[in-house]
Amino acid sequence: MSDQMNKRSLGQIIQPYIQMFDVPLILIVSMILAVGTVTLYSAGIDFPGRVEDHVRNIVIAFVVMWIAAAIPPQTLMRFAVPLYVTGIVLLVAVAQFGLIRNGARRWVDLGVVVQPSEIMKIAMPMMLAWFFQKREGVTRWREFLVAGLMLIAPVGLIMRQPDLGTSLLVLAAGFYVIFLAGLSWKVLVAAAISVAASLPVVWSMLHDYQRGRVLTLIDPTTDPLGKGFHIIQSTIAIGSGGITGKGWLNGTQAHLEFIPERTTDFIFAVFSEEFGLIGNCVLLFLYLLLIGRSMIIAANAPTLFSRLLAGAITLIFFTYAFVNMGMVSGILPVVGVPLPFFSYGGTAFVTLGLGVGILMSIQRHRKLMQS
Template identity: 60%
Template sequence: MQTSLIKRVWQQIKEPLDGWLMLFLGLIFVLSMVLLYSANNQSFDKIDNKLIYTSLSLIIMWIIARMRPQSIMNFAPPIYGLGVLLLLAVHFKGVTVNGSTRWLELGITRIQPSEIMKIALPMMLAWFFQKYELSMRWWHYLVAALLMAVPSALVLKQPDLGTTLLIAAAGLFVLFFAGLPWKVIFAGIGLGAASLPIVWNLLHDYQRRRVLTMIDPTTDPLGDGYHIIQSMIAIGSGGPWGKGWLNGTQTHLDYIPERTTDFIFAVYSEEFGLAGNVLLLVLYLLVLSRAMMITASAQTLYGRLMAGSITLSFFVYAFVNMGMVSGILPVVGVPLPFMSYGGTATVTLFVGMGMLMSISNLKR
């Protein structure tokens, strides 16, 4: 009797979950916990916090996976509106750290509303295009552009250029899957390229320095180039097989800055080398492959738009983080998916995975 009850409970728990996604995410999670212990000087404090956030995120993911995509879609406007209000609250009452005002203090915890917009914006755009699926006109894309511009401008003002670009990219992916004409896409690329001089003049001084430092970090080795130089040394010193777990000299001699968050990939590369990097890339590619399969088999326009945006956004997060740590992209505040330490980012990523599972369950 007890065994039968346990089986029924287990069946209820695993029913909405995608087995392949859970397997790949579980392996990445194990890697992240092993790495975080080393990156945090063999301390358990951040591991405990990550376990708490991950447990909460898994519960939220499970709840979302059990919901029908149409039910999730109905939450898009209020979540988008809440996200915009939270961004406005950051502007007036936000917590400033290292010159950027990106966080809200909620007593027991601190949240970063810009992370919420990474999900809220594509949800809103997918809801909008689903609503007007049968009567789509050119001006609908202008309305979608306005919906993108509001949160992007608020995040840019914090200032947080990296997150602004990621939020805008998530929105652009929805526009792409919604059928934005190629001539408009190419025209946008052309206008973007032509406006680079104007954009350059609008950038903050520290943002310009980051771009110049990417080109030649040795021009300021103890200042703006320090992050890139130290991370590149760590990645190169890992060699084919790495220095071994807990044996990274760049890590444990405190040369790598932000080593539990944005630059955790440098720690990983130093300790596990090229072989470890290949393993991580394979796991990421497996997650992307499964997500692309879900996107291709989505039954509704909303499901296709959301799944496509989540999939391509996941790719961009991983590519940008690895690129900036390797010195081929400017340094921006982008965490490595499921590896970096961070509460709000962890919840956001698992919410996206829950939505993918919800969309996948619709065809069962």
């Protein structure tokens, strides 16, 4: 009897902490993490300590996830403006006296090195969701114009660093909120026409390496040992995997070091070579489950703020996966976007973990409101 009581009391102690997590969502994320860790072990076999660091990053992401899940959406809404303003200030600081690495000025030293553009991936949709929540029921073209200006400011600062990949992710995150807030399709068509008309101007503003990425996408064989090397080798790896793959640890493209950045941006090529088309279908199914569960949470969210924020986070997951798989497969330019919960990385893991935690917070507090 005493043992049963001890077990019961232990369960009662642990239960409140476990209840923070949405079970379907955490299971899906855990399965993607498991597959990603197995693939990373193979891809990073020549990088001592890479797997250990990856596991550490997963633990940190889970801690961030748990903390975010414990914070009510109403409290998250209060952080929207301060977080956005802090991100803008830090982006300006980067432009003025940021650290330069590999020709890019993306970091600022505050005692610890910080990359403010990563903050904006979450701060931007939070800010716009807060903005439309405050104007619920009175949304007019002026509100969408103001929202657009709030979005353009950080995106412009990030592009100047230059960091095309992150700027596109922040732009997408903000656009999703504006779209979900009720942006007219007529406006979208007009905007698309305007963007198409401005392409010559945009092209002239791109850096040489960014133009090279677009030209290489069209024909990577024009520079097979230079700018086209990434795409050529990754597509060879994907194609050589066939239906069933070469088997775990047996990928020749990866282990003969033909695939660049094989533990980060191009880890999908390693996975495709070793697990083939069947493995790719399983991975795509897991991402569809992640997006589907996130969409259910967004659809059932009780407030406009939580619906917009959850919807934007869901579409961010989709954008990460689509852009990464697209660039590795050679159908999109190489823009340095990691595969979510799969690629090796620290900051991206924290950002993604925060996003999942926010979704769990929205789902958990919706249940509390209904009970």
